[in-house]
Amino acid sequence: MSIKSIIKEFKQINSKLIVTDTNTDFFIQSDIIQLHKGLNELLRKELISKGLFLDAGCGDGRVIAITALLGIPSIGVEYDSELANIASEKIKKLGLNAMIKQGNFTNDKVYEGIGGFNKIKTVFNYFSATELIAEKITKNQTFILYTTEKEAYPLRLEHITTIELNKITPTYLHVYKK
Numbered sequence: 571m572s573i574k575s576i577i578k579e580f581k582q583i584n585s586k587l588i589v590t591d592t593n594t595d596f597f598i599q600s601d602i603i604q605l606h607k608g609l610n611e612l613l614r615k616e617l618i619s620k621g622l623f624l625d626a627g628c629g630d631g632r633v634i635a636i637t638a639l640l641g642i643p644s645i646g647v648e649y650d651s652e653l654a655n656i657a658s659e660k661i662k663k664l665g666l667n668a669m670i671k672q673g674n675f676t677n678d679k680v681y682e683g684i685g686g687f688n689k690i691k692t693v694f695n696y697f698s699a700t701e702l703i704a705e706k707i708t709k710n711q712t713f714i715l716y717t718t719e720k721e722a723y724p725l726r727l728e729h730i731t732t733i734e735l736n737k738i739t740p741t742y743l744h745v746y747k748k
Contacts, residue, residue, distance in 0.1 A: 571639055571664065571665065571666070572639075573602065573603065573606050573636075573639065575664060576602055576606075576632070576635045576636065576639060576664065577602050577603070579635070579660055579663065579664055580599075580602060580630065580632045580635070580660065599629075599630070599632070600632060600633065600696070600716065600741070601735065601736060601739070601741065602632055602636065604735035604736045604741065605632070605633060605636055605716075605735065606636050606639075606640075607735070608733045608735045608743045609633075609636055609637060609640060609743075610640060611733060612714070612733070612743065612745065613640060613642075617712065617730065617731065617745050618642075618691070618692045618712050618714070618745075619691050619692065619712075620641055620642050620643070621642075621643070621690075621691025621692065622642075622643050622644070622645065622684065622689055622690045622691050622692075623637045623642045623643065623644045623645070623690070623691065623692045623694065624644075624645050624646075624647065624675075624690045624692065624693045624694065625637075625644070625645075625646040625647070625694045625695075626647055626675035626693055626694065626695045626698070626699075626703050627647070627648060627649070627675060627695060627696060627698040627699075628646025628647060628648045628653075628654075628657055628670065629648060629653050629657065629696075630653055630656050630657050630660060631646055631648075631656070631657030631658070631660050631661050631668075631670055632660075633646070633694055633716075634646040634657065634661060634666075634668045634670065635660065635661060635664060635666055635668070637668070637694075638661070638666035638667055638668040639666065642692075643667070643668075644666075644667075644668040644669070645668065645669045645670070645671065645684060645690075646661075646668065646669070646670045646671070647670075647671050647672075647673055647674075647675040647680055648670065648671075648672060648673075648675075649672070649673065649674050649675070651672050654670055654671070654672035655672075657670045658670040669684075671683070675699070675703060676699055676702045676703060676706075687706055688708060688710075688711075690711060691710070691711060691712065692711065692712045692713075692714060693706075693707060693711060693712070693713050693714065694714045694716065695713070695714070695715055695716070696715075696716045696717070697715065697716070697717050697723075700715060700723065700725070701725065704725045704726065704727055704746070705726065707727060707746070707747075707748050708748060709747070709748040711747075711748070712730075712745060712746070712747055713725075713727055713745070713746040713747070714743055714744070714745055714746075715743070715744040715746065716741065716742070716743055717741070717742055717744065718739075718740055718741055718742070719742065720732070720734070720740065720742055722744045722746075723744060725746055727746035727747060727748055728746060728747050728748070729744060729745070729746055730745040730746060730747055731744075731745050732744050732745070733745070
């Protein structure tokens with residue numbers, strides 16, 4: 571399995587962000603190559619661990635595919651049932667060790683099958699109910715906010731660092747801890 575396989579499966583188009591309305595919010599196709607680079611950098615710098623990774627609002631599953639490729643046990647939670655099904659199918663087709671759940675990522679019931687939200691080591695979110703998910707973060711967890719804003723979003727968490735992913739289509743990973 572390689573990053574090229576993931577790019578092919580998700581049919582990335584020229585590093586452009588494509589936005590789709592869902593029944594609760596919106597889904598933005600993130601740049602697979604840049605995200606892979608950024609998440610790999612966070613791993614290398616030990617800002618995230620190889621502990622359980624959550625993509626809260628996983629859309630089509632591309633972030634989960636990347637983290638699974640990096641050897642991180644991963645779970646994606648998506649409210650939109652159509653996107654959750656697409657994500658499940660893609661992860662299965664790629665043969666990756668990851669789980670996709672359909673549900674509301676702010677609801678603790680969705681995490682019962684993994685032993686609860688506290689089992690998660692890293693939470694990833696693209697600016698969807700960010701304050702609600704950030705409030706759930708404990709001192710043993712890392713929160714990654716993927717955004718188009720260079721400035722860190724004000725949360726009740728300590729901002730650790732920002733990684734610029736793409737200068738042409740500005741995207742950033744902001745890393746927070748409690």
